[in-house]
Amino acid sequence: MSVSTQTIRHEYLRHNKKFPHVWCPGCGNGIVMAALLRAIYRMELSKDEVVLASGIGCSGRMPTYLDFNTLHTTHGRALTFATGVKLANPALNVVVVMGDGDATAIGGNHFIHAARRNLNLTAIIINNSIYGMTGGQYSPTTPFGARSTTSVYGHIEQAFSIAELAVTAGASFVARSTVYHAELLDTLIEQAMHKQGFAVVEVISNCHVQYGRRNQLGGAVDMLKSYKENAITVARAAQLTAEQLEGKTTIGVLTDRQLPVSTEEYEKIRLRAEQS
Amino acid sequence: MMPETPSKRQLLQGNEAIAHGALAAGCRFFAGYPITPASEISEELATLMPRSGGxxxxxxxxxxxxxxxxxxxxxxxxxxxxTSGPGFSLIQxxxxxxxxxxVPCVVVNVMRGGPSTGLATSPAQGDVQMARWGTHGDHPIIVLAVSTVSDCFTTTIKAFNLSEQFRVPVIILSDEIVAHTRECVELPAPEEVYIINRIRPSVPPEWYKPYEGDSRGIPAMASFGDGYRHHITGLVHDDHGFPTENPGEILNFHQRLTQKITRGFPEIMMTRSYRLEDAEVAIIAYGSVARSAMRAVEEARQQGIRAGLLQLITLFPFPRSHVTPVLKQCRAVLVPEMNMGQISREVQRVNQSFCTVVKHNRVDGQVITPDELSTRLIKM
Known part of the structure; x- marks a missing residue:
């Protein structure tokens, strides 16, 4: 691509907003934000036709900084607001950014039902395995044994696998990347936004401040390196046993299927209702 | 396609009339979850919304x-x-x-017995103070009550109009009796319905401040997608909609939210007077209880008691300017409610020793009858 990320970023950042942002130096959120902007740039979408919604948490602040129609909702409820926006104006391109706690703990019910309902929405879930903004408490994706401010003796619960959860719940498109694999992330977000139906991109991201520090994972760079070393493509993963996959992160497109999209199905309902 | 609004006499249930009122007001989106005794509103709109392009x-x-x-x-x-009680807790x-x-929107709460799962199929008025104060923090809100099927239609239109005019959620409190009573109502033709729509920005997008109030403190409202890109948040925000921790901006936020409602009191506060002209004793009632109260006033009058009724349509902001003259005029006021005393505390609050305020409360899942009220009136 001939245009630099910096040029793209400045095209979409809100210049009337008081910076700096709330994210810590080295946070993966910035990588996800830039990937989203590159995807929107490539798709040649106008700013007016994009709605960016979020919930609460570090990820929830992303819309504040971007020059779209932006909606910072309540904790876990971003998908419900987005559902109303999309149904009220299906021409809008609605993207929802959530964190792991936001999307799968307090918003878990909304997440699985949004996947099942299959509206034409794009959900980006930044999974850093921790509640960062509130001070490092364990989330639904904190691994067994990990330390957090609420699992100081080691975590005793099993973690959700968000992408697999989305597949099971019925999403049309499900993909996973890490913040190390930024170029893959651009592509996956673009594919998700093009997809007709509910599309989920899970992004494994680093919270070296609240999670890495308490689990001896080093700084931001160390955590990114570990994503590089432990990532494995969907195709490669298919050839390995469960034991060989232990500790690995599968990246790429997990599911891409054609299902009835409820925004379009409702148009048919309107026709049926008018004729009845 | 024109909305599905009949222009003739119809036999409707209160819940159905709310659905028709919403459509007549221009509502084109409904989201709900099944719950007794509110489900008929969902069922009616599942049928009518797609026919109306909604x-x-x-x-x-x-x-x-x-x-x-x-x-x-x-x-x-x-x-x-x-929704109803348990769902009303969840929407808070x-x-x-x-x-x-x-954000303008209308929430209907068809009240049933509480607390918790309570009495799912019985009438109650236990959510009155919750409607005003249920969500955390100081906030503006408008709460209206309906007592007849005809009310269900007209008050729903009024609710949308107030919501659009003041950019505030409006709660309609119905109850199980009003919801499931069938009455014959005259529904107006669509062109006869007075509708207020939110003010849209008239400035160029680059000048638009989504939370800059007009002379009455109400900001113009752009829609997503119409070129006025802006930020919406539940955080306390400045005129641009961006989060703020500046004490001055926080104060402006709260003052404007409160004042936009205060300035609208004359338009928002609605009551109905019945035989109050020469009344010495009065009932102040709302919802289905107002129906029994009206009959009780008649029965008391037949016994030679000069009784009257002030029916509250607006519960919050509490219509003090309508209630005070009644308190000053009468020697005693009876406040019957299907709760332990939620509006009576408001009446007592504004009663500066003008008269005696008597509570009459029923929470056994049964209706308050005209007889029990006329008996109280005669003894007052």
Missing amino acids: TFIQMEDEIASMGAIIGASLAGVKAMTA ENLGYACAAE
């Missing part, structure tokens, strides 16, 4: 219903949800968001 959706819970109607309203479509979180972000 959208009906059944969400996974009431939290989601409330989120969805806020989203729809932000995209420029008038939106409503309907996002209701506060609608108050803070000033």
